[in-house]
Amino acid sequence: MNVEIDHPEVHMDRKKQALAIIGLLKEEYPEAVCSLEYEKDYELLFATRLAAQCTDERVNQVTKELYKIYPTLQSFAEADISELENHIRSTGFFRVKARDIKATALILLEKFDGRVPDTMEQLLTLPGVGRKTANLILGDVYGKPAIVCDTHCIRITNLLGLADSKDPAKVESQLREILPPEESNDFCHRLVLHGRAVCVARRPKCDSCVLREHCDHYKSQSK
Secondary structure: OOOOOOOHHHHHHHHHHHHHHHHHHHHHOOOOOOOOOOOOHHHHHHHHHHOOOOOHHHHHHHHHHHHHHOOOHHHHHOOOHHHHHHHHHHHOOHHHHHHHHHHHHHHHHHHOOOOOOOOHHHHOOOOOOOHHHHHHHHHHOOOOOOOOOOHHHHHHHHHHOOOOOOOHHHHHHHHHHHOOHHHHHHHHHHHHHHHHHOOOOOOOOHHHOOOHHHOHHHHHHHO
């Protein structure tokens, strides 16, 4: 799909389209919240690491017990790596995830006074943290404008015509150009909800989708 998003006239049209979509998503999903459960800043960071190639539902089941076993950042830093692996085994890729979590706990304590940093640059220095995770932390923990380009966001914004790439960094850049900063974080959370409920991968329920009149894919299918 090539929507020539960088063209000035298309750019303005996409901004109007994005505003309309934001309004409809707000009506459909008033509560724009992260589905990962956490209380402390580092708990969201670790839960996001565990969520790689794993469902949020499974991660929430695991972290419910995990945060009882390791109630502090210090306890994660001091964790026996084999025991930590066993506690998170069901999330998949448990060895590398355990290694990253333990290493991150140590770095947070030694370099950041036990707090998760609040800048993209610092977050990207943590083991296993990419832009998607960093944006989630910036948006949900610190309330900063953020665009979490997960699979739902990339797939749905391409179908809508708001983006024209499968590359997360490019999609993030394109969305930053057309989304109001104060709406961007909640927009991404609502896309996840919409992707699970309606715009399901490979079997989207286009006829019952509230976004269909603003969706390039639906319009092309209708023709």
